[in-house]
Amino acid sequence: MMLFLMALGMLFTTLVLLGVAGFLVFAERRVLGFLQNRLGPNRLGPLGVGQALADALKLMSKENFVPDFADPVLYRAAPVLVAFSALASFAVVPLDHHFSWAGNWNIGLLFILAMSSLNAYGVFLGGWASGNKFSLLGAVRAVAQLVSYELPMGLALLGVVLLSGSLSLNGIVAAQNLPYIVLQPLGFVIFLIAGVAETHRLPFDLPEAESELVAGFNTEYGGMRFGYFFLGEYLGLTLIAVLTALLYLGGWHGPWLPGWIWLLIKTAALIFVFFWLRATLPRPRYDQLMALGWKVLLPLALFNVLATALAAALWRLA
Amino acid sequence: MRVWRNISELGAGLWTTLRQLGRTSTVSYPEEPLNLPPRWRGRPVLTRDPDGDERCVACQLCSAVCPTRCIELQAGERPDTRRYPLTFRINFSRCIFCGLCEEACPTLAIQLLDEFAFSKEHHADFIYEKEALLIDGTGKHPHYNFYRHSGVALQGKDKGEGINEKAPVNVRSNLP
Amino acid sequence: MKHVFFLDGQEIPFIPGQNVLEAAIAAGKDQQIPYFCFHPALGSLGACRQCAVKIYAHDSKHPPRITMACLLPASDALQLATLEDDVHTEHREIIELLMTNHPLDCPVCDEGGQCHLQDMTVQTGHSVRHYSGPKRTYRNQDLGPLVYQEMNRCITCYRCVRFYQDAAQGEDFGVFGSRNRVSFGRLEDGPLESPFSGNLVEVCPTGVFTDKVFRHDYVRVWDLQQGPSVCPHCAVGCNTTPGARLGTLRRIRNRIRPEINGHFLCDRGRYAFPYVTANSRPLQPRLMGETTRQDAVLRQLASRLEEGRSGFLGSPREDLQSNLGLFALADCLHAPFAAVTSSWAEALAQQCLALPQAPSLQEVAAADRIVVIGDLDSIAPMAGFAVRQALRQGAALTVLASSRTELAQKGDYRPLRPSALRDQVAQLADDPCLQGGRFPVLLATAETLGPSGLYALRKTLEKLPANARAGAFVNRPNLFGAAYFAADGHTERLQQALRQRKINHLLCLGADPLGEDWGAGTWRTLAPGLDGLTLLDMVDSETARSAETLIPVAAFPERAGLFVNYEGRIQAFSPVYRREAQVLHSAVHGSGFPEAAGGVKHPLGPPPPLFWLGRLAEMLHLHEAWQKRLDFYLHFLCPERPDPEGPGVLLPDTIRARFEIAAVPAARAVTPEQWELDIFRWYGGETLADMADELHSLAPARGLRVHPNVQAAAATLHGPCGELRLPVIACAEMVQGVIAIDQEGFAELGLYPGDPVEVSWEQRQ
């Protein structure tokens, strides 16, 4: 009985997350529209929300096509892997201190990092299995980019872990009497930038870079397989936003309103920031991206860890 | 220094985009009415002069200049010797709304007014005959009347009665 | 030696005697020198001051100066410039002065698009009028149904008077008024009298004179389909440019052919074309008065021909190939064939051909002794025009005729009865009027002279110096072509076969044997023996109305063909347009297709006769034989096909020689007491031209023309085939004892020009 209820709950969570991702696709288009003096999709349903459903239906109703020159097994597996890794990460994300599947898990943060590495496999395999030069280039870029930005991201997280002394997300939120953005401003910025790069969103969407690589790693994908990649991207975006809110913005802490609403507000604000960045910034060159990762963020992140460690030690001593 | 400048420029950029929130240039036609500029090039029509008579004198300049050759007309003569288009048809499935006909027309008869949304099921329905083209008004030019300026006589306008004309000369006179 | 002068440093070749403008235009430099009053056929005047060039003196003492190119004789090594500022300024300012009073008319001016003034204004760059005062205006004159006047547009280049008074020698048009009030027109309103008045339209460089017939069904020139054609209204064969649009013919313009018509056309050539759009023109096959389909009528006709009791009748009104096609078909079927309708006309055609090579009109204009026999202007007006040009050069003209025609008033007129005409012609060799000439030319109207008169003319010519030339004219475009397959006595044989009931069906092409063709009286008496008559024609004639089967054919501008003119010049014409399914017909003509039926049933209008004949041959399983014969005859007559754009090819003299032995029927003897018949024509009269409403409205009244000393209101003429009652028209120009009637009258009576006739006069009450 318990198991059945859990399975039902998981299904529900999954569906909600998928819904959120679908909605975000629509929300991004509208927000971008507003930021660019346009209206965005506004024809279907109230304010145009029906567009999300319409897009989903369209993707689902398309033919499941596998190109001749693709590796059929990996080609099919890759999108699933991407969507799965993103979905699985949410297992450790709490909405409230008692409202999560595994928020208390003492290696929650590590799990998330592991899952995001798995995501890299999905992208890479997808690009490679497509058997197309653009896809392959996109995949190679994706891997290099993910590896490069995982380091500063992880190091930035170390600052938080050092301060809170916990790897579970519940623990970290609970430890934030003061949101860590105040104590870890540098870490916050590094995490945010690395997060954008990890989800390869604009301006760091070099694996897809339509102007040079057609559509990068997902050039050969269509229909619902492409939809999985899409889901993965928007779930990743949500994940980074909700993590940032949890790790740096005090999670569900906040006056008057219930905690989960606070978390939603903070997450939404962060997602808006991502959209906003997309609407504003142009895509850098690939070497610039790499230089930023290795020559700026990594040293800064290292410095951040050292400084935090030092400060923490001094504070302890004091 | 450089870092600061870069960061401030980043901020300026973000601020610029953020400022655009809530402004929009999109007009949700057809829910919102359009405010078309007066020189808008919509569907060509044939207008009338201030006296209510057809302006077109069937000079065929518009059909000559039309790059898509979509104007076709046949001149006719009214009992008062005034030239007019017996038939005048424009094939709007070929018209590209370039406005050259309007520019060429010496009588300001053909004018591109503001109608632009007219869709049809069949190509043949885009062939507009004179009845459909001729409007009951002067269009953009309320005062011009070609025949007041030209030198030909008409019923109701004798030689010398046009704008800037002397009375007809007496050719029998040999006075210096 | 090649003569050149220099224009802006470029060599311009010239022929001595040319002026600078002429040579520059010939060299294609007219973009550099604008001009108005100069006209290639009318010469220079120096009136417009537009054609300025700058002339550099050979020495260094004289500064360069501006002068008029049209008045500057071309001479070797002349240094001229136009690409200089002061020349440009002169061009621009002169045109601005000419345009001072010019009305704002281009959109409603029929000249627009072909306007010399427009071209020159654009070319010189004058675009803004500085003068803003009131403009001079004129009242227009009504110059009849052919030419429209809008006097405001005049730039006083005097081309019109120079043409009308000098070249055409017309007397009812001139220049009036003084200073800047000069006006060009008639003394009073009324139709222009000259048979060449239509040329004003082309001569005038502005829109003062425009084509009134075209005006009713106007279309800008850039929308006209045009092509090379040949005038089908007389034996001269002037070159024309028909213009058509949307499947209807709109106008005829001149096509320059120096050997024949030069820059001009007569009014018949220009204004007779509405026969093509006439309401009465048959456009669909008719079987027993009912319109039917092409194949139905062909099937019926084929079965008729299979019976083997058909005769064939060609026509000098139809072109060479169509006649040959009919001849070939008759040949395949071993059926009797005739190209003309009477033995008299047959002899006439043969005598015309037997004459040695006739002079071209260009040569006529260069003659210095000219004898004109009969009323030339009314048969072949352009031949009369060539005579006028010779007169301008000082030629001596003698006119032998039974009435004092316009041409007769310009030369030495000898009033003669038609019978006396023949004797006079026989004695011309020793006549003082031809003595001492460098280049004597005799021009005869063939019908007035008759076969025996033409024979006399040939004999006279043999006695004259070798360079003397003679030409005979008819108002049919192809009598000379039709005559070639006119074997001796073929008409008689055809009529005989009919009389003996060997045949009971007649297939006619473009002929009118029951109407106004020569010998129609005889045909009418034979008609009861016919069990069916089939006619291929493009006009609604008497025969067409009584024919059992009527097959419409394409009009001449709608098809290709060959005409042989009076010189034996074979000229080709090409199809200019097709009658199309969608015919917009103007309110004025109300012509073209009936809206509901025609356009749909007959999308391409009637096909040419050759198509019908070919289909018939196919249905009779004779196509191969027919085609072979047709090709053979055609090759025999013109081994070298003429180019429609070229001057045509002349028949070789060897072919003419065959006709010199043809028999000449003796003319009927006339005593001085008897009344004698002569033919009366006017310049616009011809079978096709009679269908043109505008031109025909100028036709003189029908009647019997006699000298006014006969006091009668009407008269009845008695001929072998019938009687004819006509009102009497007193005509002071007529010779006494001569009665002039039209061809229809002759056809009814069964008589020919020069025949005696019995008259009963009805006195005035």
Ligand code: SF4
């Ligand atoms: S707008 Fe242009 S294309 Fe249309 S009718 Fe006028 S000239 Fe022709």
Ligand code: SF4
């Ligand atoms: S240009 Fe003007 S006046 Fe001329 S035909 Fe066209 S609409 Fe008529």
Ligand code: SF4
């Ligand atoms: S004469 Fe020539 S320039 Fe003058 S109104 Fe006519 S078309 Fe225009």
Ligand code: SF4
């Ligand atoms: S009427 Fe024509 S041809 Fe005659 S002077 Fe005037 S412009 Fe010249």
Ligand code: FES
């Ligand atoms: S053309 Fe020379 S003055 Fe007119």
